[in-house]
Amino acid sequence: MSPPSKEHRMNSQEDSENLPQIISTTHKSLLTILQNARTRNILPTPDTLSRAVQSLPSHLPPHGQGLSQTTEHLLHDIAPAVSSSSLSSRYFGFVTGGTTPAARLADYLVTTLDECLAVRIPADTIATDVENRALTMLAELLHLNQTNPDGSAVWTGFFTPGSSTSNLYGIACGREHVLRVREAPLSGSVGIRAACEAAGLPEIQILCSMGHPSIMKAASLTGLGRSAVKQMGLPSRPWHLDVRRVQHEIQRTDCASIVSVSLGEVNTGKVGITADELKQLRQLCDRYQAWLHIDAAFGVFINALPDNSEFQSLKEIAQYICLGDSITGDGHKLLNVPFDCGFFYIRDSTRLKDIFSIPKPDFPRFAIPPVYFLGGPANPTDVGIQNGRRFRALPVYASLTAYGRSGYEDMLVRQTRLARGIAAYVWDHPVYELLPRLPGIEKKDEVLQTIFILILFRAVNPSLNESLLVRINETGKMYAQGVVWEGQKAVRCAIANWAVDVKDDLAIVTEVLGSVAAKWEAGEKMRSRL
Numbered sequence: 001m002s003p004p005s006k007e008h009r010m011n012s013q014e015d016s017e018n019l020p021q022i023i024s025t026t027h028k029s030l031l032t033i034l035q036n037a038r039t040r041n042i043l044p045t046p047d048t049l050s051r052a053v054q055s056l057p058s059h060l061p062p063h064g065q066g067l068s069q070t071t072e073h074l075l076h077d078i079a080p081a082v083s084s085s086s087l088s089s090r091y092f093g094f095v096t097g098g099t100t101p102a103a104r105l106a107d108y109l110v111t112t113l114d115e116c117l118a119v120r121i122p123a124d125t126i127a128t129d130v131e132n133r134a135l136t137m138l139a140e141l142l143h144l145n146q147t148n149p150d151g152s153a154v155w156t157g158f159f160t161p162g163s164s165t166s167n168l169y170g171i172a173c174g175r176e177h178v179l180r181v182r183e184a185p186l187s188g189s190v191g192i193r194a195a196c197e198a199a200g201l202p203e204i205q206i207l208c209s210m211g212h213p214s215i216m217k218a219a220s221l222t223g224l225g226r227s228a229v230k231q232m233g234l235p236s237r238p239w240h241l242d243v244r245r246v247q248h249e250i251q252r253t254d255c256a257s258i259v260s261v262s263l264g265e266v267n268t269g270k271v272g273i274t275a276d277e278l279k280q281l282r283q284l285c286d287r288y289q290a291w292l293h294i295d296a297a298f299g300v301f302i303n304a305l306p307d308n309s310e311f312q313s314l315k316e317i318a319q320y321i322c323l324g325d326s327i328t329g330d331g332h333k334l335l336n337v338p339f340d341c342g343f344f345y346i347r348d349s350t351r352l353k354d355i356f357s358i359p360k361p362d363f364p365r366f367a368i369p370p371v372y373f374l375g376g377p378a379n380p381t382d383v384g385i386q387n388g389r390r391f392r393a394l395p396v397y398a399s400l401t402a403y404g405r406s407g408y409e410d411m412l413v414r415q416t417r418l419a420r421g422i423a424a425y426v427w428d429h430p431v432y433e434l435l436p437r438l439p440g441i442e443k444k445d446e447v448l449q450t451i452f453i454l455i456l457f458r459a460v461n462p463s464l465n466e467s468l469l470v471r472i473n474e475t476g477k478m479y480a481q482g483v484v485w486e487g488q489k490a491v492r493c494a495i496a497n498w499a500v501d502v503k504d505d506l507a508i509v510t511e512v513l514g515s516v517a518a519k520w521e522a523g524e525k526m527r528s529r530l
């Protein structure tokens with residue numbers, strides 16, 4: 001950036017006169033980015049990155065650069081150096097998802113209006129009503145719209161900044177629940193130590209199988225401690241909860257339990273439980289006053305796949321997600337709305353209120369009284385960690401309205417078929433090995449049935465396996481993620497983008513995997529001749 005020539009005020013006449021031009025230039029650039037999404041480099045080139053790094057100001061400028069010049073800088077220096085992780089249908093790192101066109105447009109509106117959703121004042125704004133409608137439509141999509149005998153909804157939903165926060169809510173509600181059912185005072189009021197003492201509980205444990213790292217964070221934040229998290233996976237399938245061990249632990253009288261089910265597990269994508277085990281777990285949690293949390297950040301979307309034999313075995317399990325006491329789901333992954341958006345569904349939302357609402361006398365006095373929990377929808381600040389909140393429900397609302405059930409079904413079918421298509425190719429290819437090994441499941445078709453949107457594989461030959469990820473990613477045609485599985489490197493692909501095109505993307509991915517294998521084999525032949 002060149003040195004500033006003059007002072008730039010935020011409310012300058014010049015900026016407001018230039019605004020139409022600046023917005024129009026920006027829109028053109030954004031449109032170009034979107035139109036080239038399929039061909040844009042997945043990662044910026046090293047040159048583009050270093051140019052962008054050079055362009056960053058080293059200090060706060062005493063006088064600003066002004067709106068025009070800053071916009072130029074953002075569009076020409078910064079934007080090209082940002083990856084296409086959300087734009088490319090072949091970015092398979094983490095589980096990122098993209099942003100559907102409807103969600104994107106809504107998000108522009110959210111930023112432009114920039115309303116704060118801390119309290120619910122229906123006379124002032126439609127926003128919290130839109131939010132509640134988005135949550136009920138989402139519950140319908142995911143088949144979490146069961147009703148009680150009195151007609152009320154079983155599930156109350158809340159938006160969060162992401163699944164990590166949803167997991168924090170799940171563990172915190174579990175903590176409060178196991179204490180309250182043992183007649184402890186609110187730990188939010190008296191503190192965790194006094195509440196545990198009153199309940200006669202030296203310990204509260206969290207039982208899981210390869211729980212997402214955010215479960216550890218939740219344990220740390222809720223005062224239970226990371227050491228409270230106990231891995232209860234089967235030795236041969238560590239992502240799969242060993243319900244017999246859980247049964248043993250949950251009966252302990254010196255300890256209360258929160259069970260957190262990984263549905264699906266984030267390394268393997270596998271559903272870490274069977275339908276019968278989940279039903280059994282529900283009974284155990286009822287009998288021993290434990291809390292059942294389901295971390296279904298991406299797995300909850302299995303419920304939105306169509307009912308047919310192709311997805312039957314996954315759906316058979318996932319339909320029992322509704323046996324949980326609380327459920328984590330992610331918006332910015334498979335729902336394909338912008339970051340930061342997660343959601344949390346809970347049966348008994350007073351648990352959230354126990355944790356987050358501040359007793360009335362401590363509350364600052366509002367000139368217009370916000371709507372409290374009088375049977376109506378919650379006041380957001382009373383049921384979540386945030387006070388000031390983005391209107392993150394609008395992109396969800398827009399995307400569900402624009403595409404409906406069939407639009408999301410179609411997207412999830414494409415994503416699952418691409419994952420299974422890649423898995424089938426890997427399975428058949430002698431150079432590669434599909435992971436994880438599934439004891440007792442030998443047939444290709446049965447293995448493919450266990451796959452949702454995530455696959456794991458490695459090269460059989462250890463020396464190729466060492467460099468496999470680099471060889472794949474340096475093609476620039478797809479981006480996979482490296483993980484360590486059973487002590488060895490492995491490659492993980494999570495298919496989460498709405499723009500997936502099964503035929504085109506599968507052709508490109510198999511071409512990449514095929515050429516990586518062929519090049520390596522040719523190199524081996526050369527070496528053996530020397």
Ligand SMILES: *Cc1c(COP(=O)(O)O)cnc(C)c1O
Nearest residue numbers: 162163164212214266295297298
């Ligand atoms: C991604 C993920 C999380 C964390 O979600 P964020 O939205 O990144 O905070 C938690 N659990 C599982 C199973 C996940 O896949």
